[in-house]
Amino acid sequence: MFSKIIGTGSYLPVKVLTNFDLEKIVDTSNDWILSRSGIVERHIAADNELASDLALQASLRAIESAGIGVDEIDLVIVATTTPDQVFPSTACILQDKLGIKNRGAAFDMQAVCGGFVYAMNTADLYIRGGQAKTVLVVGAEVLSRILDWSDRTTCVLFGDGAGAVVLRASEEPGIVAAKLHADGRHRGMLKAEGNVRNGEVHGDPFIKMEGQAVFKFAVKALSEVVEEVLAENKLQGSDIAWLVPHQANIRIMEATAKKLGMSMDNVIVTVATHGNTSAASIPLALDAGVRDGRIKPGQNILLEAIGGGFTWGAVLIKW
Numbered sequence: 001m002f003s004k005i006i007g008t009g010s011y012l013p014v015k016v017l018t019n020f021d022l023e024k025i026v027d028t029s030n031d032w033i034l035s036r037s038g039i040v041e042r043h044i045a046a047d048n049e050l051a052s053d054l055a056l057q058a059s060l061r062a063i064e065s066a067g068i069g070v071d072e073i074d075l076v077i078v079a080t081t082t083p084d085q086v087f088p089s090t091a092c093i094l095q096d097k098l099g100i101k102n103r104g105a106a107f108d109m110q111a112v113c114g115g116f117v118y119a120m121n122t123a124d125l126y127i128r129g130g131q132a133k134t135v136l137v138v139g140a141e142v143l144s145r146i147l148d149w150s151d152r153t154t155c156v157l158f159g160d161g162a163g164a165v166v167l168r169a170s171e172e173p174g175i176v177a178a179k180l181h182a183d184g185r186h187r188g189m190l191k192a193e194g195n196v197r198n199g200e201v202h203g204d205p206f207i208k209m210e211g212q213a214v215f216k217f218a219v220k221a222l223s224e225v226v227e228e229v230l231a232e233n234k235l236q237g238s239d240i241a242w243l244v245p246h247q248a249n250i251r252i253m254e255a256t257a258k259k260l261g262m263s264m265d266n267v268i269v270t271v272a273t274h275g276n277t278s279a280a281s282i283p284l285a286l287d288a289g290v291r292d293g294r295i296k297p298g299q300n301i302l303l304e305a306i307g308g309g310f311t312w313g314a315v316l317i318k319w
Contacts, residue, residue: 018040075105080140089108136164140163165283179314219255
């Protein structure tokens with residue numbers, strides 16, 4: 001038994017924060033942000049919006065797209081770095097908000113920006129192993145809550161949002177292959193170290209990043225993992241209709257595509273209007289490609305991401 005994507009959905013908060021808005025907050029400029037990241041604007045969650053709220057809207061759209069009832073979902077996986085609370089998991093909260101009554105499993109996946117590809121591979125293995133038939137996989141983030149708005153190297157890069165897919169057991173392969181990796185030796189390059197002890201926050205709770213070091217590692221690691229997946233499936237870059245990368249930085253995407261011999265015309269890019277939404281970025285971009293008709297049945301689609309940890313991976317899909 002294989003797994004296949006039967007529905008996609010996404011949701012972005014109403015509030016939009018442009019580069020020009022940021023010029024009034026921190027020592028930066030539209031030209032500086034755009035030239036280094038490709039970002040023009042990003043969405044910011046309202047004060048009363050939690051990751052589960054964003055996930056709920058994206059999930060409802062994915063479920064509608066799939067044409068199924070909520071009680072057909074027997075596993076919920078939420079990839080997030082910004083959960084609603086320490087526990088219960090955001091997945092359990094989402095299960096309740098969706099009104100799922102079959103009491104199937106629900107849990108969170110924490111691999112930062114790599115979270116969605118980790119979650120997709122996990123969902124695929126559950127279906128292949130016969131432990132689930134219909135799985136809701138969500139990437140949801142409210143990264144604006146862990147940004148230092150005086151740090152121009154990080155606050156200009158991130159945004160909030162959620163994307164979701166519904167996977168269902170299928171006789172034909174939909175998720176063809178996946179490769180996941182991690183290397184904790186580099187955990188200091190991209191981190192948010194704060195933790196709660198005795199009711200107080202200890203350590204720096206904001207995102208910190210060594211930009212150049214992350215860039216160099218990301219391009220190398222992403223190129224290698226994509227090549228791994230292609231080689232194992234006897235494919236070349238030219239066999240991929242669409243690359244759907246983690247939307248961290250346009251320069252990383254361009255460098256990765258160049259290493260793979262792929263044209264940027266075959267890369268789905270949403271970073272300009274979303275910013276880096278961590279685990280939400282791939283499902284947001286995937287949903288955009290599905291809904292505007294670029295992604296079509298029979299095409300080979302490649303997802304790839306890297307995040308703090310480092311965690312990284314790629315998923316090959318036959319649409």
